[in-house]
Amino acid sequence: MTASTRDIVLSVEGLKTWFHSRDGVAKSVDGVTFDLARGETLAIVGESGSGKSVTSLSIMGLLPKPAGRIEGGRILFRDRQDAQHDLAQASPATLRRIRGAEIAMIFQEPMTSLNPLYTVGDQIAEAVLQHEGGSYAAAINRAREMLERVEIPAADRRINEYPHQMSGGMRQRVMIALALACNPAVLIADEPTTALDVTVQAQILDLLRRLQAEMNMSILFITHNLGVVAEIAHRVAVMYAGRVVEDADVYDLFEKPTHPYTRGLLSCIPTASLRASGERLRAIPGNVPSVLSLPPGCTFAPRCPLAASDCLAAVPELVPVQTEHRARCIKVNPI
Ligand SMILES: Nc1ncnc2c1ncn2[C@@H]1O[C@H](COP(=O)(O)OP(=O)(O)OP(=O)(O)O)[C@@H](O)[C@H]1O
């Protein structure tokens, strides 16, 4: 898709989310920018602590208060009526209306969203009643339909079960059914398959892909696993220390990675020949800097093989290197 034909549903512009504590200010998200188009999957990748989850909690209005605050930027969301909201400034009532109904979220651990005290049918029905009203009978019917849609066998019986009676993979399916019950435009999936074994992970990715096509839904897929990115994403945003350092179409990113950090990440993917040779997996030397004291200029410079003194002068801009492909590095040639 080209810029002019991408139908943008969620646009995050220069988002800054900081945490205030006695130790100082943690600039966990410090100028994150990306667009999500309708029907598209955008993967956000980056090492642990790069600000992926804080970005998604900022969009959902679920930051731990009062420590976490949005200090700047905009989170523009177009709702079903085509009205635009800046979720960074929205009232708690607007956020409650949008959250769960128009933007839904699934987590790595299903038990963070599922209540152990209610049957899975009642939980899905409750979400439908809360956002759409109507009768309990209609809501429980929707719950059954949703369980069938996420391919839970014997949905008629399973609807009366409690989360603990189910396997991890089945609970993940219930969480997806719950998230999608109100037909959201955007699904935020934060490491949804990390805790699952490889076979179940592949099944859940297949399911998400199929549901996305059926519902023309947009997915913000958060992961540190580039193998999963290649499976599911249309576009990729690479995060480092609270900023997007590169974003591109998934093929471009794997074929022509531009930012030295992205190149480093890609060279760390284990390959079959590497495994066979018993060679150790490469890792990018050094660590992600502390968000309490970020280095000046480019925050990747201390680990970057190309770093020079001018990299420390100022934070590089995210500049276009090709159509729909941008990188935050002064060593790349902008178009
Ligand atoms: N409640 C909080 N209070 C203070 N700092 C926080 C809080 N939540 C997150 N942070 C800090 O913000 C930074 C980004 O955290 P975040 O959880 O977004 O990372 P992540 O990219 O999701 O990592 P992971 O891959 O491990 O899930 C981290 O340095 C973290 O310590």
Ligand SMILES: [Mg+2]
């Ligand atoms: Mg996280």
